[in-house]
């Protein structure tokens with residue numbers, strides 16, 4: 430009878446905490462993924478989408494900041510609207526990040542890394558007036574829309590239809606709709622008495 434060379438593993442109910450090991454995939458790398466897209470195409474899309482997810486996470490968090498810090502007569506409607514847009518941006522973040530993983534890439538995730546990557550300007554920690562809050566949101570939306578359109582065209586040209594679809598159907602259309610809802614709050618329209626209606 431031969432003696433087994435297998436090591437006996439003693440199991441325990443104790444949790445094995447504080448484990449650390451090397452990364453299994455480096456940020457910026459692309460693994461083989463059998464989705465019939467060339468590695469160069471998947472790498473280009475993943476790199477672009479990482480910039481987009483960093484900017485979308487920042488825009489999402491800008492909405493939550495303004496949801497908490499909004500003030501004035503439109504407090505309630507903006508408090509609710511900002512949170513609705515935060516939730517819609519959260520869904521976009523998940524879609525974009527998971528598309529990066531589908532392509533074989535690694536999605537940026539943590540706020541410190543996002544802060545290094547985003548091109549959306551950093552707001553102050555303190556509170557700002559509603560018109561300033563809204564102006565910041567519109568500027569961030571325009572950054573996202575400009576880069577998303579360029580990325581969508583590039584993805585389409587390279588045959589990455591899945592990425593193009595997410596960019597056009599989800600990212601661009603959601604951001605355009607949110608811009609409309611937010612921008613209307615900067616129209617200087619009378620609340621009670623119509624302009625020119627006081628003569629008679």
Ligand SMILES: [Fe+2]
Pocket residue numbers: 496512
């Ligand atoms: Fe809330």
